[in-house]
Amino acid sequence: MPPASIARVLLDSPLPQLDRLFDYWVPDRWREQAQPGVRVLVPLRSAGRQAKGFIIELADEVGYEGVLSELDEVVSAAPVLDAAVYRLVRRAADRSAGVASDLVRLAVPTRQVRVEKSWLARRAESTDEARARDAARPTAPSITGYAADALVPLLTFDAEPLGGGGASRRIALTGIPSLVEVDQGTWVPAAMRTLAELAAATLAAGRSAIVSVPDYRDLDHLALCLERLVPSGDVARIDATQPGADRYRAFLRGLEPRPVIIIGNRSALLAPAPALGLIAMWDDGDGLHVEPHAPGIHGRDLALLRQEDSGCSLVFAAHARSTEVQRLIELGWLTPVEPTGRWRRRITPTAQQTAAAESAPARIPSTAWKTVSDALASGPVLVQVARPGYAPRIACAECGETARCTACRGPLGIARAGASVSCRWCGSVAAQWSCSTCESTRSRTVGRGSARTADELGRAFPGARVVVSDGATPLQSAPGGRTLVVATRGAEPTVAGGYRAVLLLDGEGMLARESLRVVEDCVRWWCNAAALAAADAPVLLVGVGGAVATALATGHPERVAEAELADRRALRFPPAVRVAAVAGTPDAVARATEAVDELEGVDVLGPIELDEGRVRAIVRLDYARGAEVAARLKAELVRGATAKAPRPAGAAPRRRVPALRVRFDDAEPFDDPGGRPTV
């Protein structure tokens, strides 16, 4: 038998029972092109069709007793599924009972034939010019604001074996200062400059870097910082909003031998990168790092797995520490690092008062009113609110019951001043509403959204320009001068020089949300907004007291993470343990939970009723049980997908809904029962 005549192929299929490698003969005509990583078409006999797939490895021995088919076609010679990316995808799928090809689909963008052809042609040339460019490495920038020796271990790669690197290679950056001026009049968050400098220094050491940020406004700032440090050909931007061809070109850049800096959102962590030296992630507590598609993996976990596999450096940077990072610090897996001469951003708690200064809106205490008023004289002021729109909620004037949409049961609200009442979920206008409890037709507005706050503040501070930035229409930056910027949490724009004051409203309401992560999320939102203030500017948090307020007032947000994690340990909640939500038909869920329940360090909550005919249970597991639990749940998924559940007499013959779904490490099951379940 000639060598390497068998190709092991991963099929492009979401079916769990097909999530393994299939052997195919490589016919002579494809022998040349059939290399690991290429796209192929293969026959799947019983399915009677052709399947797409990727060659994972070549072999010269059959690992299968049956009769092999020949692969039909090598789609292109581009080895798009990189070996390291496949290892990452395989491990990530295995630890979450997921299907590898679901992740491959995120890792390898849709093929763009023209882009790929020109890339292959260019690669074949391999010009002297390219080699000269390789030799001319950019010089390493210093990392502004950090002691020279603090970050040296991150940027030292000499002859280190892959998979090496201790905890000094993995750090959690905290205490990051606020905005910095990178060019005349251009201000960016200091964290973006630090991450850009780290990436550029990694590149200068002859290694690639991946920097993952939650949203495109961070990405723009990061790109801006990198422009000043490295040639544009050394930066590849992977971003969901860019056109397919650009996306594919950026992706292919990571397959070239020359090191590169890859910047992007969560999918950047799945990008190929030669000689990976650094993975950095900004604000890992931001929910945008969670991939919404199956199997719903958090970018943080991808970063941790990839670091372990490659032995590269790892940086989690954030203003507020997540409980997950706190846990890794306590385990000794991450080393906390702070900038030199760290000054602590203090957030001053201010009690809610009913009696405020003359003409002040009732929700702004008089001290805060004075602060805003004074600050406006020297520049822009940020006011953070919880909700967009005019009135976030409508309630019955008689009994106080929340008004809900007749179509979808979503809450009703008012989007703009003078607009009619409409549903916040489905948008349908509620023309004639009557209370479902007491049948009254009189309603009242509850709470103030960004639009109403802006209206009120505009009247209260005549002469100030009022700007609104919310999730639907976020601003990257706002004008300076006498400007009041009203923004919903997470949508705060930057201003040159930083805000002269920051006022955090609605804290009480934000904390009242029924969610495992409320405290953590609120602290993150507050710290992120506070970081947009000028260094000496006051930051006031209205209506929040207790230990959280104390931690923020003394400039120690990490104490909140410590306390939160201690609570979760006591309650056996994530991230002290891992969780897997198991949803589906009652018998499928029962079988799945029975399969794992008897394991040491595993317990099951529920099941509870979801919608008609479906239930959901929560499996809680010690980290050490992860592989075993995921494997058993995967086996149940395979069983559920192949053998159909015995249907009760008289029911519809084929269920449209899958019998079983599993989602790991999602805190949603612990959240507000009024929300819409996603599992």
Place this chain on the structure above:
DNA sequence: AGCACGCCGACT
């Protein structure tokens, strides 16, 4: 997903 193999009711 698709499609074949396999074991029980009304037909030339």
Place this chain on the structure above:
DNA sequence: GTCGGCGTGCTC
């Protein structure tokens, strides 16, 4: 005696 119902299981 067969033709075909779709329940069960496999796909290199």
